[in-house]
Amino acid sequence: MLTDRQALILQVIIDEFIETAQPIGSRNIAKKDHISYSPATIRNDMADLEDAGYLVKTHSSSGRVPSEKGYRFYVDHMLSPFSLSTEEMQVIKSQFNDRMIEMEKVMQNSAHILSELTQYTTLVLGPEVYETKLKQLQIVPINKQSAIAILVTDTGHVEHRSFAVPHTIDHSDLEKVVNILNQKLVGVPIIYLDRMIESEVLDLLNQYTSNYQKSYDLIHNALFGHQTTSLYVSGKSNILMQPEFNDIEKARSLFNVLENEEKMAPMLKADEEGIHISIGHENAMEAMNHSTLITATYTVGNEQFGTIALLGPTRMEYAKAVSLLDVWSRHMSQSLHKWFKD
Amino acid sequence: MLTDRQALILQVIIDEFIETAQPIGSRNIAKKDHISYSPATIRNDMADLEDAGYLVKTHSSSGRVPSEKGYRFYVDHMLSPFSLSTEEMQVIKSQFNDRMIEMEKVMQNSAHILSELTQYTTLVLGPEVYETKLKQLQIVPINKQSAIAILVTDTGHVEHRSFAVPHTIDHSDLEKVVNILNQKLVGVPIIYLDRMIESEVLDLLNQYTSNYQKSYDLIHNALFGHQTTSLYVSGKSNILMQPEFNDIEKARSLFNVLENEEKMAPMLKADEEGIHISIGHENAMEAMNHSTLITATYTVGNEQFGTIALLGPTRMEYAKAVSLLDVWSRHMSQSLHKWFKD
DNA sequence: ATTAGCACTCGGAACCACCAAGTGCTAACA
DNA sequence: TGTTAGCACTTGGTGGTTCCGAGTGCTAAT
Numbered sequence: 001m002l003t004d005r006q007a008l009i010l011q012v013i014i015d016e017f018i019e020t021a022q023p024i025g026s027r028n029i030a031k032k033d034h035i036s037y038s039p040a041t042i043r044n045d046m047a048d049l050e051d052a053g054y055l056v057k058t059h060s061s062s063g064r065v066p067s068e069k070g071y072r073f074y075v076d077h078m079l080s081p082f083s084l085s086t087e088e089m090q091v092i093k094s095q096f097n098d099r100m101i102e103m104e105k106v107m108q109n110s111a112h113i114l115s116e117l118t119q120y121t122t123l124v125l126g127p128e129v130y131e132t133k134l135k136q137l138q139i140v141p142i143n144k145q146s147a148i149a150i151l152v153t154d155t156g157h158v159e160h161r162s163f164a165v166p167h168t169i170d171h172s173d174l175e176k177v178v179n180i181l182n183q184k185l186v187g188v189p190i191i192y193l194d195r196m197i198e199s200e201v202l203d204l205l206n207q208y209t210s211n212y213q214k215s216y217d218l219i220h221n222a223l224f225g226h227q228t229t230s231l232y233v234s235g236k237s238n239i240l241m242q243p244e245f246n247d248i249e250k251a252r253s254l255f256n257v258l259e260n261e262e263k264m265a266p267m268l269k270a271d272e273e274g275i276h277i278s279i280g281h282e283n284a285m286e287a288m289n290h291s292t293l294i295t296a297t298y299t300v301g302n303e304q305f306g307t308i309a310l311l312g313p314t315r316m317e318y319a320k321a322v323s324l325l326d327v328w329s330r331h332m333s334q335s336l337h338k339w340f341k342d
Numbered sequence: 343m344l345t346d347r348q349a350l351i352l353q354v355i356i357d358e359f360i361e362t363a364q365p366i367g368s369r370n371i372a373k374k375d376h377i378s379y380s381p382a383t384i385r386n387d388m389a390d391l392e393d394a395g396y397l398v399k400t401h402s403s404s405g406r407v408p409s410e411k412g413y414r415f416y417v418d419h420m421l422s423p424f425s426l427s428t429e430e431m432q433v434i435k436s437q438f439n440d441r442m443i444e445m446e447k448v449m450q451n452s453a454h455i456l457s458e459l460t461q462y463t464t465l466v467l468g469p470e471v472y473e474t475k476l477k478q479l480q481i482v483p484i485n486k487q488s489a490i491a492i493l494v495t496d497t498g499h500v501e502h503r504s505f506a507v508p509h510t511i512d513h514s515d516l517e518k519v520v521n522i523l524n525q526k527l528v529g530v531p532i533i534y535l536d537r538m539i540e541s542e543v544l545d546l547l548n549q550y551t552s553n554y555q556k557s558y559d560l561i562h563n564a565l566f567g568h569q570t571t572s573l574y575v576s577g578k579s580n581i582l583m584q585p586e587f588n589d590i591e592k593a594r595s596l597f598n599v600l601e602n603e604e605k606m607a608p609m610l611k612a613d614e615e616g617i618h619i620s621i622g623h624e625n626a627m628e629a630m631n632h633s634t635l636i637t638a639t640y641t642v643g644n645e646q647f648g649t650i651a652l653l654g655p656t657r658m659e660y661a662k663a664v665s666l667l668d669v670w671s672r673h674m675s676q677s678l679h680k681w682f683k684d
Numbered sequence: 685a686t687t688a689g690c691a692c693t694c695g696g697a698a699c700c701a702c703c704a705a706g707t708g709c710t711a712a713c714a
Numbered sequence: 715t716g717t718t719a720g721c722a723c724t725t726g727g728t729g730g731t732t733c734c735g736a737g738t739g740c741t742a743a744t
Binding site for chain 1: 447478480483484494497498504582583588590594597598601681682
Binding site: 369386404 | 739
């Protein structure tokens with residue numbers, strides 16, 4: 001494995017490269033205060049580190065640059081604890097100080113503020129809704145031919161969808177159906193709505209309205225047809241500020257996947273709690289092969305994970321990004337937890 | 343003014359430059375089939391056109407490039423009618439064939455499809471809501487401390503905002519207030535809600551609930567506090583594909599204004615019906631000094647303008663962009679009009 | 685009024701030399 | 715034996731030179 005000195009050198013190189021984005025030479029390392037070895041010694045170690053795959057050269061007589069393996073070692077073994085500035089802590093605390101009102105807002109704000117703090121792109125994925133319960137169902141007729149169905153959950157999420165009302169169906173029919181649905185379904189977890197309706201509601205509906213089936217079909221389609229993933233992205237244009245994306249092509253392909261919710265959501269889904277770092281080619285998606293994605297989970301009530309993530313170049317400020325995500329996700333979980341208890 | 347031949351030459355240069363993004367020389371113009379003059383003749387005219395400010399050189403011995411004044415003349419006087427392809431017409435018609443359900447959807451789709459068709463960035467601004475009427479008001483309590491207010495308009499627009507409920511206020515109070523508000527306010531144009539409440543509702547409220555004032559304040563703040571501009575933007579990353587934005591700085595500043603709703607919305611507000619073209623420095627905003635913004639109005643019912651806009655480089659496919667916006671806005675107006683009659 | 689001809693200009697590509705920063709290796713050193 | 719000094723070698727980048735192509739402006743001929 002690596003000697004202490006080699007590890008130290010690797011760390012210095014990565015720290016320096018993260019800051020400057022320039023290849024690092026042995027002479028520059030030797031100049032550092034806390035380094036007491038000569039350039040020649042350092043050169044030898046750098047050669048070893050390169051052989052072992054932690055460093056690469058951009059050309060045969062250039063300084064070294066960290067490889068993905070180098071970054072991987074760095075984040076696994078030598079991420080120095082990073083203390084956030086008081087201003088940063090201030091921002092975080094103030095965000096969660098006020099009483100929380102609505103989960104959506106929290107997610108949106110989180111994405112926004114984290115992207116400001118880090119200058120990276122931030123993504124926030126809402127939790128799966130296994131435990132989210134129906135709070136209220138509502139139908140608002142708009143005109144003869146259309147109406148809007150509104151569904152409110154106990155997380156404060158409001159979903160609405162419009163649908164066409166055929167002239168064979170009267171608005172009063174719809175109203176009756178909604179009343180029944182509300183009576184029976186309020187408090188039921190969203191994902192059980194379907195089976196609950198079948199077992200408890202259909203018969204009842206039959207008694208009240210003559211052509212309940214059609215009314216029901218309508219509402220069912222309107223509300224349960226698509227499922228929406230709640231993904232908030234902020235700071236996309238920060239991508240352009242990184243020198244590694246001076247190559248416009250790279251920026252473009254990254255933008256393309258970012259604008260595509262269906263592609264991004266799976267990358268953010270966490271299968272275990274905590275922080276996860278995905279460096280360069282560790283990312284499944286080709287457009288992200290020059291980027292690092294750091295995800296952190298937050299929890300809502302009972303084991304429901306949501307994800308906050310930062311996307312930046314592989315040359316990322318790992319220490320800062322990780323601390324920030326760590327602190328943020330804790331605060332967020334705590335805050336959400338408190339909210340659900342009330 | 344310009345001679346016929348000069349105008350022709352100007353047109354050829356602009357058409358060519360729009361296609362190639364390269365400076366055009368006299369020789370190349372002379373080669374065109376429909377041009378029967380020698381390069382020397384064309385050179386003379388080009389010199390005149392340059393003196394008059396319609397063309398510029400990138401350097402003293404280069405071909406010419408249209409100036410903003412050149413583009414201005416081009417769009418004012420020689421925009422050749424552009425016939426959309428059958429596929430394009432197909433897409434447009436299919437978009438408005440289906441019965442419309444909800445205005446928001448239409449706006450979103452329009453932004454999306456137009457950006458696909460043109461490869462420019464598309465912006466759609468919703469109409470001012472002078473005539474939009476309240477369809478229904480709803481309060482859904484989420485937990486002891488918070489509730490969500492939902493407002494539905496006759497355009498199918500759903501607005502919701504959460505607010506904190508102090509413990510001095512009971513949910514039943516809120517409910518009463520909402521009932522009264524609905525009784526009195528449904529059908530009232532959104533912008534008159536405020537004064538209507540003052541004149542008609544406050545006294546009534548007083549009779550029903552003891553501390554109506556607080557309840558009313560809450561709801562009032564939640565629903566009428568902010569006004570939301572409804573701006574949909576699509577195809578932002580198309581910006582990066584234009585060669586004029588190889589200079590990353592330009593792209594970045596453009597992205598920054600695009601991500602800022604408050605800055606964009608005023609640029610899109612139309613003071614008169616029809617199509618308006620704003621070229622380069624004609625745009626107030628500095629970041630847009632290398633871009634052209636083409637806006638088209640659509641109408642909703644009675645003289646309420648909304649705007650659809652395309653944003654591209656000054657070297658834009660004006661003819662195509664204009665026809666497309668023209669056709670689209672007509673279809674959209676018509677479709678919305680029909681919808682409101684039902 | 686138009687065009688042919690010609691001298692002139694400029695940017696871009698190709699080539700060169702040179703320099704700075706870096707490396708690898710060998711031999712000397714503690 | 716691990717560390718270091720010294721040195722030859724490599725490479726990208728910079729600046730200068732030349733050359734070429736594409737273009738212009740002007741003058742004189744048609």
